[in-house]
Amino acid sequence: MRLRRSPAVHDRQRDADRTRRALLDAALAEFAAKGRAGARVSVIAERAGVNKQLISYYFGGKDGLYRALVEGWRQHEDEFASRDLPFAEIVAGYVRSSVEHREMSRLFLRECLDDVPPPEQGPSVGPGEAEMADVRRRQQQGEIAADLDPAFLLLALQAAASAGVSFPADVRMLTGLDPASAEFADRYAEQLRRIVARLSAQAEV
């Protein structure tokens, strides 16, 4: 009877998976807030409610924990593969995602700022060749004006979509909204939709 679980799986005192998740959650919060160098393993362990040695036990140390975090997010990010949506909706989706996964986005942006050439671990992050090809296709279909360079357009839109993460103080000052709130996400997404709509070939200057 391998399936016979212990009487109370959910609240037993020793649970490796629960501990791992707790550590990952706490680490995400701490790393996102203080950065890779500023984060303290003792704080992470404290926040997770476990002994700090468990970080070494499960992840082999601070760096291992960080890597596990980045690793786990690389899978999460391929959820925007729905190329059939209008371009404005894709951008709006980026906005929503950056607000919903705020801490991950913050972590990611810190990684970008550090600008360490990733040790050849795939095509890294952000838009790539596929997205550029997609924009070119949309240009030919007239959804995007032909005089815009796909590379720079994607760059600008990705940066703009991340504004809630990269400029939270400006969000509060300019809009009076909480950059982590759904209201900000909704209204900002709508505004970016309008901007993107004006980039179509039909919208002539």
Added chain:
Amino acid sequence: MRLRRSPAVHDRQRDADRTRRALLDAALAEFAAKGRAGARVSVIAERAGVNKQLISYYFGGKDGLYRALVEGWRQHEDEFASRDLPFAEIVAGYVRSSVEHREMSRLFLRECLDDVPPPEQGPSVGPGEAEMADVRRRQQQGEIAADLDPAFLLLALQAAASAGVSFPADVRMLTGLDPASAEFADRYAEQLRRIVARLSAQAEV
């Protein structure tokens, strides 16, 4: 004769001002690259070519040096007061500035990411009420479409203009250019000009 300078001001061995500047320069590079927590005072001193104790001597320690850096940049940033330029040129100017003062921008973005509520030291940074009023004026004059919210527009454009700093890896991958190069600045500024041009009231959807 208080004006009598020593025979060789430029290459004398003890020069407080020169040392201060060297420390500030080195600190800018180090803080921008590694962040407030990751930066090492010994590295800064080494890069400046002076003893690390001089950091305490002149700035009262690591934090004081950082504060002096931020302080000195708050003055430098009010150089975009030329409200008479077309909006597209203002945005292009932001792009150029973020590339030319790359390290300052990087430092600034790190500060934003940390998102520590500034201890009431003025209206902080980035666009403020004045810029919003300016956008509203331009809307009334038809330079900017009326259905765009000035707050979100400024937010999106500031974030977009900073893309070379916030997403250097994407710049390389998408455009193949060096995000610190003048060529990137020029071409990206031109692309943002075209985007902004399409946001005018005349460019109807």
Added chain:
DNA sequence: CCCAGTATCATCCGAATGGATGATAACGTC
């Protein structure tokens, strides 16, 4: 009921870092 395995914890340790202390030498002045 006991045992092996492992998840968890308390404690300790070496390394690194930021800052303090006192010595030193260059500079301006009389």
Added chain:
DNA sequence: GACGTTATCATCCATTCGGATGATACTGGG
């Protein structure tokens, strides 16, 4: 040319942090 000032430096110290070690207790199975 001698002296007080101060810019500069070599060295030391306290603290902090990450990680290692060994002890402990919970778990499931025989």
